[in-house]
Amino acid sequence: MHKLILVPAMLLLLLLSACSSAQTDSASSQDGPQQPCSEAGQHRASEYAPGQLVASTELEPDDDNEDFPTGARAWRVLYTSTGKDNTDLQLVCGVVIAPADPERIASAGPGGNGRMASWTHGTVGVQAHCQPSVQPERNIWGPMPGGFNVVAWGEPGKADGRRGTSQGGALQYMVERGWVVSATDYFADLEGGGLLEPYVIGRNEASNAIDAARAAHHLLRQVYPELSTTSYEYLTWGHSQGGHAAMWNAQLVNAYTAATRQPDDPELVLRGAALLAPASTIIVDPSRQPYTGYPYGLADWVVNQVVGPSLFGDRLGIKLGPALYSYILGAWATHSGGKTPRKGQLPAYPGDAANLDLTAVATDAGAETTTKMVDLCLVSQPLKVAELSLPYDAKDFLVPRLSDGVDIGGQVHGQVSRTCAGSPGKELDKWCRWMWYQTPGPLGRSPLPKLPKQDGALVPVYIADGTNDLIVRCRSVAPEPDTLPDQRDCLSHAFYQALADDAYCPSGSKARGNLQLDLWQENPDTTEANHFTVPGVASARDLVSPQFEGSPLERWMTAAMDQRLPNECAAPRLMNPSGNPAGEHR
Incomplete structure (x- = not known):
């Protein structure tokens, strides 16, 4: 009988990865975790509480970091989180990016509250040496879909290839508005105990992301002693595997922080979850999902x-x-x-x-x-x-x-x-x-919270996908253009429907929260609309202007933070119909 001891299967990396399509083999990630994560063996997770900062190293911009956001500081952090349950302490690595001016942090939200976006990454590998913190210039502030600053999609040099600038990027936009950004690696054997990244294990992904946010706060209180912010409006955000993690992050943030709270922990006030081509509808139950099979x-x-x-x-x-x-x-x-x-x-x-x-x-x-x-x-x-x-x-x-x-x-x-x-x-x-x-949302079968709520009310959820996504399947099979795929052919549409029917807009009731699904179709001049283009096209002002400000994702994020989104389940919409192939958003 085969029972695995140390066998994470790397090939699924192809399924939900955020890698570049032009990538070639190299040993660039083989040197292992960088400081302070490379020194994790000197620490014992059992000596810390979840979300505590263990060590940090500031990441200085240099010639290799051309996309590093202006006016920002960044740190690689080692912190504690939990695995199998709240008592299973682990050491985790991640990255924190914040404004260089602490006054911006304190004035980002109303009443002296800060604002924080929690990024959860797509698949890069399950070993510690594969994780984004090892090469943040590529996997944090690099171009999409691997990083999340520079708005980019498609093959460079091809008609549908686009690459914006770091100054017009998503991370740059957030830093300029005082937001803090935390990004977890998910834990991966930092203490040499045989643990690997908990791929598509929702509770672990969530606890690692939530504790990265708490560690970010503790770090900022160290480097900015004058910073008095103790509460952050909190938004979760991720692509592919990271979309799965972002939904679980939003579902568990209140229950997890309440169960593991320490006196000096920050308050995280959930404002929404942005899910880009998320791994969601893992298997189906037609008795509860009559729109699929x-x-x-x-x-x-x-x-x-x-x-x-x-x-x-x-x-x-x-x-x-x-x-x-x-x-x-x-x-x-x-x-x-x-x-x-x-x-x-x-x-x-x-x-x-x-x-x-x-x-x-x-x-x-x-x-x-x-x-x-x-x-x-x-x-x-x-x-x-x-x-x-x-x-x-x-x-x-x-x-x-x-x-x-x-x-x-x-x-x-x-x-x-x-x-x-x-x-x-x-x-x-x-x-x-x-x-x-491990299925997120209302159809999951676990004793854990299944919906993202704050103070008992549903928070907004934004879903984006392409109608040529062969990985997290979303494919328009109709020969006519401008045809939205139904729930059978689009897993993101099925997930939207489950959220709408079971929670946000149940039949016969008023809408109880804000739910949105945006889709892009293939166009040879603008986008392939495949799995890897989704972060870029959702983050672009339009399909010829790869700039984050004014993009569907930016407008949704800002409105969610400002609590300006009405209770409604907006009908799924095609963002670049034939009459508007550039996807200009008005």
Whole structure:
């Protein structure tokens, strides 16, 4: 029986990554974590409370940091957070960016409150040396989708390629308005205990992000002793895997901070969640989702999906089935071992679904592939990742009960959702329960909060995607342009519908919160509208002006912070219809 001890599956990095499509293999991320995270072994997490700052190193702009925001300071931080439950202390690394003038921080919000955006990253790798804090010039203030400052999308030099400037970037905009930005790595074996990034484990992603925000506050009180701010209006924000994390961040921030609060912790007042092509509808339940069906969950779509070469340069075509499942299976199997999470302490997974058995879901070939991915980083080693995925197709990788499905439109869907809805057997049922547990939003099956609320009221949620997204599936299949994909063909649309029906705009009731879904369609002159373009196009004033100010995302973020968004579920809208291909926002 295969039970993984140290086997995070790297290939899923291709599924939800925020890497550049032109990336080539290098060893640039292989040097390991940088100070102070490289010295984590000198500290013991058990000596600190969640959210405490352990150490920090200021990051000085230099010739390699041409996109570093003006008027800002940045630090790499080592802090404590929690894993399986509130008592499972871990050391985590991250980055904090703040205005160089502390008066801007104190005046960002009304009444002396600060404002903070919590960024959660997409897939870069599951080892510590793969994480964004190792190379912040690329993965923090670099161009989108890898970084989150410079507004960019598409291939440089091609008709649909765009790259803005650092001065017109998202991070620059926030710094100029006094916002603090925190960015977690998610924890990854900093103490040498065999832990890896908790990929798509919502509670862990959330606690790591929330504690990064608290550590940011403690850092600022150290470097700016005169700063009196103790409360921050708080907004969560992420792409792909990071979209999944951003939703969980928003769902848990109040429950988690209340359960782990220390006397000197800041108050985080939730204002909204921005989800860019989020990993959301993992599997489906047609009894609660009549607008979709069994073969239309994320786990079903990607079983036999091939991502064409255009996403990864002209060299590569990636089979997403082996990529997705080697990463999911490896990460979840490693985190399911050891001590069982405690009830009543915000457990990360069902306590009676521990010690996941890999052979319940993977063939011998699939298990072997998974074990080979442990040390690879997608950002610096995509060719090696692709090479390992090529020999396998889904039927070689997953057991037939999961991989053999129905041919719909020329693509064979998996049977994950249908199998999980039946009687899958004891060991496979554990995996099914994990999938439902890690599902964000109202359809998730866990004892944890399922909706983002502040003082009992729903906060605004913004969702963005492209209608040519083959990774977190959102694909318009109609031959006519300007046709929005329905919930079966667009996982983001299905997630929007679940939020609307179950919480924000239930049938027969007044709207209870603000919910928005923006979609972009493919246009050869402006955007491919694929998974990797979403952060850029949502952050652009229009599709010819890659500038954050005036963009759909900026306008939503500002209105959410100012509490100006009405209670309504805005109809999903196409942002660049044929009559307005540049997507000019009026």
